[in-house]
Amino acid sequence: MTGLTGFLDWKQRIAQPRELLRSMSQPLDVVHTHYDAHAAMASSSLAGSDGVTVAVWGYLYNQEELTRDLQSAGHRFQGRELPELFHTAFLHWGDSFVERLAGAFAFAIWDAREQRLLLGRDHIGMKNLYVSDRGDSLAFGTEIKMVLEHPDVTRNVAADGLIELLAKGPYFSPGQAVFADVRELLPGHLLICTPHGTRTHPYWNVQSRPHEHSIEETVHNIDSLLQSHVIQWGNLPTPPTVILSGGLDSSGLTAMMHRFFGHKHPDWKSFSGNTKETYNVENAEDMDFTWVKRxxxxxxxxxxxxxxxxxxxWEINHIPRRAHDLPTEAKYEASTYQIYRKIGEQYSVIVSGEGSDEMFASMYWFYRDRQAGDPKFPWLAPQTSILASPALLETLQASDYLHECGLRHLREVPTLPGEDEPNRRMRELAYFTLKEYLPYNMRHNERMAAAAGVQLRMPFVDPRLAQYAWNIPWEMKNHNDQPKGILRRTFRNYLPDFIVDRKKSNVPMVFQSSYPKRLHEAAEAILRDPQAPLYDLIDREHLRKILDEKTIERDMYMRWRLDYYLQIDSWMREYRVQLRV
Structure with a gap:
C-alpha cells in the first residue's frame, strides 16, 4: 500500500526515532525515509534538496500543465515523479502552490530552513490525512493506524467520538477520526506546524456567483472538463479501464473513452459487476446487466x-475495517473490494463515475420537501441510531450534537444575494452533500481500491468541475425535468437518447446470500456476552425483538445497520479502544 507518515519531536523526547518511524510506516509497501533533529518522514516516494523534503500520496489531473508552467519559469525536472513537482512548486510559489493543484492528494513538506512542517489535503477529500497534535510532538499519517503507533497517542474514544459511532457513522463528520487524540485534516485545508504552535488554513472552498452561461455553453464547459481527463488517459501506453453499470455516468464516460482512444487500443474493454441470482428475475428491464449489454x-x-x-x-468483511481503521458498511465495501481486486488482475487504473450524483444534485434528498435552514443531514434516517441504547444517547446529548453539526454547515454555506428560496435550499443541500456525503463516498472507494492494489480515477470529483457545477441553477441541473438533465444533455453527444434517458434503478441487481444468517448469529453472540464491547452500547431489548421477528432477513436497511454495529464491536476489540465518556 502507498501513503505517507511521520512525526515532529520538538524536544527530542523520542529515544529511538528510527524504530518509531519504522513502526508507523509498516503499512507501506515501499518506504523512503528522512530524518533530522526534529522531524522524521516516511513515504512511498520522497524528494528533497535545498533543506526541503517532500512526501506526496496521490495524483494530479493537471500535472502536465503545472510542469510546463514551472519549466517556463526556468525549472528543470529529472523525472515525472509527483514529489519532485511538489518540491519545485513549493520552492517557486510557496504555500500558495496548493491553490494551483487539481487532483487527489495528501502531502507533507518539511522545511528544515524554517523548522516548519506543512501538511495538505486535496480540495474534496479523496485522500486521507490524519494528525495528532500533542504540543511538544505531532504525528501524522494517511492511515489512522500509523498515527496510533506514536507513544503520545492514546486509543481513547470520548463522548463526541461515541456519538459519531452510534448516531452518525459511517458518515463521520469532517475532521472526525473518532479517536480522541486523532483528527482528520479537513479537505481543502493546510496545517502549518512550527516550534511556536500549530494552525490550520483553508485554501479552497466553493464560491457562489451568478451562472451566466446558456444551456449550450454549460454543456460545452462540462464536456471540456470531462474531455481533459479522457484525452490524458488516451495518451498513456495502457489507458485505464472503466466500471460500466449501464447508468448515465459510467455509460457516458465509457462512450467518451471509446470515442477518444478506443480505435488506438482495440483490446480495451470495460468491466461490470453482477450476481448469478439477477439472471433469474422475470423482468430484467431495470437490471444493470441489461443496460451494460446495450x-x-x-x-x-x-x-x-x-x-x-x-x-x-462475510469472510473478507474485516478488510474494509482495517483499511479505514474504523467501522464501515462491511458487506457493501467488501463487494467493492472484490470487483476492484478482480479488475486489478488486468488493469492497474480504474475509472469510476462516482461523484456525479453529488455534483449534479440527483441524490434522492434533492427531491424531497425541505425548508431552507433545516440543519438535518438528509441521508441520516430516523432509524440510524435505532440499535443504540436510548439512555446512552440521551446521556451523550446526541441529538444536540447532530443539530450543532448541521448548524455549523449552514453557517458556512456560501450564499448568493437575492437567490430565491428553492435555489437557496438546493445550495444548502449541495453544500451538505459536498462537505459530508461525497467525502464519505470517496473514502469508501479510495480505501477499497488501495486495499485491492489498484488506483482510481474519478473525473466527476474534480475541484474545477465542483466549482462550476456549484453555481449551475437547479432548473438547469434538472434540465427537461430530468435528474442530472444538464449532464444528460452533455452525454447526448456520445450516446443515443434511449440510453441517456434510462431512469435510475433502485434495485439494479439481486443479492441473495448467507450474509443475513451470519449477521443473526453474530448478533446472538453479542447478546450472550456481557463482556462484548458493544453489549452496553446497544438497545438489547430492541435487538432481541429484531432477531426474534427475523427483521434483518426482510429489511435491507436494518441489515445494513446491524452489519455496521457489529463492525463497531470488532473494531473496538481489534484496536483496543478505551471509552472515556
Whole structure:
C-alpha cells in the first residue's frame, strides 16, 4: 500500500526515532525515509534538496500543465515523479502552490530552513490525512493506524467520538477520526506546524456567483472538463479501464473513452459487476446487466462481467475495517473490494463515475420537501441510531450534537444575494452533500481500491468541475425535468437518447446470500456476552425483538445497520479502544 507518515519531536523526547518511524510506516509497501533533529518522514516516494523534503500520496489531473508552467519559469525536472513537482512548486510559489493543484492528494513538506512542517489535503477529500497534535510532538499519517503507533497517542474514544459511532457513522463528520487524540485534516485545508504552535488554513472552498452561461455553453464547459481527463488517459501506453453499470455516468464516460482512444487500443474493454441470482428475475428491464449489454453493443466494444461471490463477503468483511481503521458498511465495501481486486488482475487504473450524483444534485434528498435552514443531514434516517441504547444517547446529548453539526454547515454555506428560496435550499443541500456525503463516498472507494492494489480515477470529483457545477441553477441541473438533465444533455453527444434517458434503478441487481444468517448469529453472540464491547452500547431489548421477528432477513436497511454495529464491536476489540465518556 502507498501513503505517507511521520512525526515532529520538538524536544527530542523520542529515544529511538528510527524504530518509531519504522513502526508507523509498516503499512507501506515501499518506504523512503528522512530524518533530522526534529522531524522524521516516511513515504512511498520522497524528494528533497535545498533543506526541503517532500512526501506526496496521490495524483494530479493537471500535472502536465503545472510542469510546463514551472519549466517556463526556468525549472528543470529529472523525472515525472509527483514529489519532485511538489518540491519545485513549493520552492517557486510557496504555500500558495496548493491553490494551483487539481487532483487527489495528501502531502507533507518539511522545511528544515524554517523548522516548519506543512501538511495538505486535496480540495474534496479523496485522500486521507490524519494528525495528532500533542504540543511538544505531532504525528501524522494517511492511515489512522500509523498515527496510533506514536507513544503520545492514546486509543481513547470520548463522548463526541461515541456519538459519531452510534448516531452518525459511517458518515463521520469532517475532521472526525473518532479517536480522541486523532483528527482528520479537513479537505481543502493546510496545517502549518512550527516550534511556536500549530494552525490550520483553508485554501479552497466553493464560491457562489451568478451562472451566466446558456444551456449550450454549460454543456460545452462540462464536456471540456470531462474531455481533459479522457484525452490524458488516451495518451498513456495502457489507458485505464472503466466500471460500466449501464447508468448515465459510467455509460457516458465509457462512450467518451471509446470515442477518444478506443480505435488506438482495440483490446480495451470495460468491466461490470453482477450476481448469478439477477439472471433469474422475470423482468430484467431495470437490471444493470441489461443496460451494460446495450451500451457495449452500441459502442461495439467488449465488457467483461464479474460475478460477485456473495457467500465470501462475510469472510473478507474485516478488510474494509482495517483499511479505514474504523467501522464501515462491511458487506457493501467488501463487494467493492472484490470487483476492484478482480479488475486489478488486468488493469492497474480504474475509472469510476462516482461523484456525479453529488455534483449534479440527483441524490434522492434533492427531491424531497425541505425548508431552507433545516440543519438535518438528509441521508441520516430516523432509524440510524435505532440499535443504540436510548439512555446512552440521551446521556451523550446526541441529538444536540447532530443539530450543532448541521448548524455549523449552514453557517458556512456560501450564499448568493437575492437567490430565491428553492435555489437557496438546493445550495444548502449541495453544500451538505459536498462537505459530508461525497467525502464519505470517496473514502469508501479510495480505501477499497488501495486495499485491492489498484488506483482510481474519478473525473466527476474534480475541484474545477465542483466549482462550476456549484453555481449551475437547479432548473438547469434538472434540465427537461430530468435528474442530472444538464449532464444528460452533455452525454447526448456520445450516446443515443434511449440510453441517456434510462431512469435510475433502485434495485439494479439481486443479492441473495448467507450474509443475513451470519449477521443473526453474530448478533446472538453479542447478546450472550456481557463482556462484548458493544453489549452496553446497544438497545438489547430492541435487538432481541429484531432477531426474534427475523427483521434483518426482510429489511435491507436494518441489515445494513446491524452489519455496521457489529463492525463497531470488532473494531473496538481489534484496536483496543478505551471509552472515556
Amino acid at each position: 451500451v457495449a453493443e452500441h459502442l461495439g466494444m467488449q465488457d467483461e462481467e464479474f460475478l460477485f461471490d456473495l457467500d465470501a463477503l
